[in-house]
Amino acid sequence: MNQPVVNLSPRVSDEIRKTTCYMCACRCGINVHMKEGKVAYIEGNRDHPVNRGVLCAKGSAGIMQINAPSRLRKPLKRVGPRGSGAFEEISWDEALQIATDWLKPIRDESPEKLAFFTGRDQSQSFTSLWAQAYGTPNYAAHGGFCSVNMAAGGIYTMGGAFWEFGQPDWDHTKLFLIFGVAEDHDSNPIKIGIGQIKARGARIVGINPIRSGYNAVADDWYGITPGTDGLLILSLVHVLMKAGKVDLDYLARFTNASCLVNEDPKSPQNGLLLRDENGQPLVIDRRTGKPAPWNGQGVEPDLSATLREKGVTHRPVFHHMAARYLGDDYAPEAVAERTGISADRIRTLAAEIARVAFDEPVELDREWTDFRGKKHRTMLGRPVSMHAMRGISAHSNGFQTARALHMLQILIGAVETPGGMRFKPPYPKPATAHPKPHCKVTPGKPLDGPHLGYVQGPDDLCLTADGNPARIDKAFSWENPMSAHGLMHMVISNAHAGDPYKIDTLFLYMANMAWNSSMNTAGTMQMLTDKDENGDYVIPRIIYSDAYSSEMVAYADLVLPDTTYLERHDCISLLDRPICEADGVADAIRWPVIEPDRDVRGFQSVLCDLGARLALPGFVNDDGSQKYADYADYITNHIRRPGIGPLAGWRMGENGVQHGRGGANAAQLDTYIKNGGFWIEHIPHEAAYFKPWSNEYQAWAVKMGFYDSPQPYIFQLYAEPLRRFQLAAEGEGNRQPPEHLRQRILDTMDPLPIWYAPFEDSRVDTSEFTVHALTQRPMAMYHSWGTQNAWLRQIHGRNPLYVPTKIWEANGFADGDWARVTSAHGAIVVPVAHMAALNENTVWTWNAIGKRKGTWALADDAPEATKGFLLNHLIHELLPPKGDGMRWANSDPVTGQAAWFDLRVKIEKSPPPDEAQPAFAPIKSPVGRGPKNLTWKVGK
Amino acid sequence: MHPAPSVIIFTTLSGLGFGLIFWMGLGYPGVTGLTAFIFFTLAYLLAVGGLIASTFHLGHPERALKAFTQWRTSWLSREGWLSVITLILMAVYGAGLVFLATRWNWLGYIGAALSLATVYATSMIYCQLKTVPRWNHWSTPLMFLTFSVAGGALLAGQPRFALPLLAMAGLVQVYVWIDGDGRLNRSGHTIATATGLGRIGKVRAFEPPHTGTNYLMKEMVHVVGRRHASRLRAIALLAGFGAPIVLLTLPFGHIWAAVAILSHLIGVFASRWLFFAEAEHVVGLYYGKRRAA
């Protein structure tokens, strides 16, 4: 019997082009296999620091994205009413002329009337530069509705956070706690890490109301009640401190636990750290028993000694922590009911943390020197690592919870030590090393500095002369003083309300604001289409850049069609959100591995053109001609600071090519392409840990150009910027919060981590709205943009509401049933499904699966539109009124982070409707519909 | 399993056709000439029609001849060979009857045996499938064979044989249903063995791999409503066996015989629909799709 002959070595491709994935923001390296100039297969790049060869479902499905029928083809000018989807295709010349005609006059009169917000933007250092040159203060990206709590909580506490700031020490960690993560931005690296530590037999603990994904593989699952992580964490802190299981040496040396707090009630500095004449916080030096600056050479900070001066005893931060966290309020028994976690399980978790941290330390045989000149013979680490994301971030108590989490990590000495959490260059970088926000508008001129940054106190707020918010999103105002990423989710609502002022043009890029990235979606669509008494749109002009036929496209007056990710240059820059790893500094590019087959242009290149048409400084040459021909030109030739440009690899030095600092290099992009699309430089061995304090690291960081001189700092367990806002609320200083905000600032801006109940809990009747409602990201989908993908939409084509057993049985639900879900704000009617591995008071669904009819080139009866739904209809950007006549944002009071996950609902069985409710009128598709069947094959 | 019309028509018609051929081979009715011609035409229409119908569900009917190659291992292939040999052999036998008015007995007996073998091979296509516990049982060939010979006897106008055989087929049918209903449960295949996760606790299918459907779901996971099933069972039993028995015991008449045959045909169709529709494939376990036991 003879077997058929199989060709075991078929030709795989003609050529491999290496670039960077953008099926999500994780930015993995990809090998794009080409056959006859077409993309035949995409796989992970094994050499790439982010994904090391692996690829997620989205990444592999890139072929279906770059060939999706939903791709926009030509610039569009609206011809029907907003929201109808009626457009006319126009030329690029006409499109850019329209944009210029709209934007030029406002720049000359009041540049703030342009609000330019970018969504899933990976070129923020460029788009913000453009906005700065234009002169509007109204620029931000999507961080405010995404994860600013996590970012700001981390930066203010320890000069770095998770994702692009830091990661677990996968090589050494023995216990990994993951809080509120479904997928994260660090998609593949987390999966690689989990696989790696599982193979080693390390323990993984998942803290999440929902047991799926990472929590499914976790060895232990803590199905916490949403919004209560802060309580759980502070209870762990309580147990650990009480048992003395904290790293005293680490706390004394590397944190401000040893810094003295000014306890003089009459001092205007009350509650701030005591400082010396140079403004340096003071510690007691154990060698002398005398106060000394924290960073004095040879100083041995004392964690316990107090300072008595003028009848007042000033205690170190650590005493304040003991006073707070040892209290019975945080005893496991006291928090068990609210967190839904038994006291026993809290105690065993604390014991496990203590056991691994202190009985199984990791000690690396590497010498290093700290900034006080002390030599350390080894690197001693606590192999407990933690990671968290939006489960903590997307609550109105998220900032303080994030701080609490970092405090827990720091207490056991598990940040920047082997086995703990490690920063990724250019982090660590303390909040004080970041810019402060700028908002000074001069007609016809650039803004006075970068828009976003890290405030240190009331003086840094973005307020107008009369104390009102200077920005349309009210970022850096008293409502949310430390809103480091802006508040994209408030832009449309504020612009519509004219509060704090009206704008003229809303310019959006890559954000589906008329659908899944808005709270109160139906209301948002209404605001976008509302007209004033003259019959003009309340938001007069909307320009939007998208690559695909999304819901938002229909609401734009002018659509600038972008390329897909394989058709353009992009730059994943150290100036922005780079792709570094704990062991190395890295950046990357995208480049056109295929040419567009449509009349579309890369958005950044369009901004180069538009910038020149508007004669923006930095975008024109002295003779007024266009400075950057396109984005590639900018990437290569832009100089941010002397020696620093968008890409750090292969810069031109005096003696030829060098990395980090250097002049522009005309061959730079080609060199990146030759190198697989990225550049990486590894951190020297002896600088790999203890980075904030290590002389070895600091010297390397200066050499690489992260900063111009060493910037050692200590972790801010006690956060003075917060205290400065409290002081203002207490009446100190001349920048004063409005009366209605005083108490809230006092309550929430505590310099030591606290927990308070999510705001929605105090605004709705929790005995009526008993159920928490959440969303999670599916690993195989990227927000709304995964849907157009013929392969991925088969995996997630609709999204049931998952209901825990208790609620399932109480309502007598059966498979195929539907439920009416009501919040204080609205109601939806949706299909339900049963899930046992779920917190008993929580329901959830996948995020952004539901679609509007007529979008994404799908059929009107596509399941995404008939059975899929958004939870966003139930979430309002404002909290339910409490009778004080104020508009309280549904955001974290410190950072303005959108509180998506505070949502409370009630649920009841409903007769099955024809389709999920609410349903909206179909949009006219600007790109037609997709083909019926696909038999994709590029080769022969 | 998906009750595809092509396979229902195939098994019903060819079963009847080969049943008739079986009786013709045995010499019932002992006709020749035109009458024989009519009987043979009917038998061949049924048998060949069924076989042709069976190709409708092939993705590549143009390659159907390849199906003859694997007779060593494949019941489908064997069924192909047996049917063709039977049909050829019995064509010779029929030609004798029609044109020469000669009955080659030995040929008839061989043909009759081959007819039975063909029907048996058809049934074995299903019976061999361990994946469908309802089918994977000696009663499957028994049912196909009794149906075939009973229906054949009916068509051959042999009430003497038809009556007891119809009664027997009805009984087999009832047994097949009653016993078949519990077979998946008794087979020991559960979601716990399918996933190997039973050792941890009680297993429940949470999410299907894709929200959309797929070939497997369409082909293997067909769920019939209970009420629908019992109604069809009643039809199958009454129309397929009850009514013909009653009609045959009535004073003989061609019209009544025709009605009996028609009724039987309807009954067998209903039975075959249920044969497929009620058969649960173990792959359904992976999808958490099982009719409540």
Next chain:
Amino acid sequence: MTALPKTTDRKLGLVIDLDTCVGCHACVVSCKGWNTENYGAPLADIDAYGADPVGTFLNRVHSYEVTPVEGPAQTIHFPKSCLHCEDAPCVTVCPTGASYKRSEDGIVLVNESACIGCGLCAWACPYGAREMDGAAKVMKKCTLCIDRIYNENLPEIDRTPACVRTCPSGARHFGDFADPESNVSVLTRERGGMDLMPEQGTKPTNKYLPPRNKDALRSADPAAPVLRPVTDEPRGFLGWLDRALSAMPGGND
């Protein structure tokens, strides 16, 4: 060709680690991508942008919930493709010989040009590992990436199935079960690798590593604190702190 080889020289297959699989579907899509472009007809998607999209996939990830007697329910992600059974019923039922098991490595394949699309092999497979392609109307199944694992146009390190190469969490392993020292044999031995539906008698080559014990972090005696407080007195903590600090190096030295 529907007779099974008595023995095969090698037994190539996969080990799938249910303890590690996070259910990301990466393997599903890379498989779709590779096999659409490579061996045989492309994997079609019918009604790709419509109400009822039905595509051919050679690997799909189920998820299950398991509720133990004690402790909370668990979620388990469960990838499933052809198990390349030793006693493959899908092969013996095939009337045309299109389905066959390779004698050199045990890979079960469909010779698409001989397949009449009768569907019988899919009926015979207990695991749902075969799918009739909606456009090509031939039977599709996991090829174990036969056009990768021996492919001389690929670098040596990439001669592994697409799904294995891409799996971010490293939950999929490829190797030769005939070699007792291979990675897959060792994993199977050490982690109690199991067969799916062994009672079907198919003798699957692929093995599944069961999830490890979960939710053990609870004390045997919840009444006894697992971490002892350093002191019971109200102000005792600071006293302990001072004692602890003076015991540490780095002070007045």
